[in-house]
Amino acid sequence: MPATAFSASAAASAAASAPSQARSLPPQQNVPDLDAGGEEKTVDYPPDGQRYNQPSSISIQAPPYTRITGLDLRCTGMSCPVQIAPDGRSATAQGSASTWDFLYPFTVHVVADIDAPLAGGTFTGSFTLNGVTQPLTVNIKPGIQGIIAGNLRNTSPPGGGVRVLAVDPGSNTQAAGLQPGDLIVEVAGTLTPTVNDLDNVLRGKRSGATYPVTVRRAGALVTLQIPLDPEP
Known part of the structure; x- marks a missing residue:
C-alpha cells in the first residue's frame, strides 16, 4: 500500500456514526539547519493516527528569511x-474527502534566503491543520561578511563617491563588471559619498x-548587479 498522509476512508458508514472530536496536530519532528542561499531542507509533521470526519485544510506561513x-x-x-x-512565503492545501486517516507525515520543503541576517539564528513560522497550529521552526547558519572586492578610495575632497582604483582578479566583483576608474555613488538604493558610507551599507550583508x-x-550612470565577495 503506498504511503499516504491523507488516506480517504472506505468505511464511510462507520465514520458517519463516529462522534466528531477535536484533534491535536503533533509538533514538527526535526528542526533543519539551513545555509542561506543553499539547498532546501525538509520539516516533517508526524501523523496522529486518527480518522478525521471533516474535509482537511492546511495553511503554512514560512519562517522569516525562508521560502516554501x-x-x-x-x-x-x-x-x-x-x-x-509566488514568493514562497505561504502555502495552502485542501483535501476533497470528508473522511480520511492521518497515517503518514506531512513534509514541508524550505530554503533560506541569501539575504538572511549575517548572524543567522532561529526563525519560526506556522503550520495549521483544520484550525490547529504548530510552529514551523528552522535554524539559519551564520554567514560571512560580504564586500565589494577591490581597492576603493574616497574622492578628493571626500563626498563625491567612492573611486575604484583596482578590482580583485577572479572575484565576483570583477565578473559583475566593476572596472578601475568607476565611481561608486549608490549601493542598494543608498547613496555612498564616502568609503565609510559604503561600509555602512554593506555591514551585515552576506x-x-x-x-x-x-x-x-x-x-x-551604470547600475551593476554585484554578488558580494567574502571578506578575507
Missing part, C-alpha cells in the same frame, strides 16, 4: 491540491548576496 518550495501530503484516493505563493551598485562611468 514544496509540500508533500502523500495523498491517495482523494484530491488534495497544493498552492504555494557574501553571495547580490545588490545593485550604481557607478558613474565616462559621465554616465
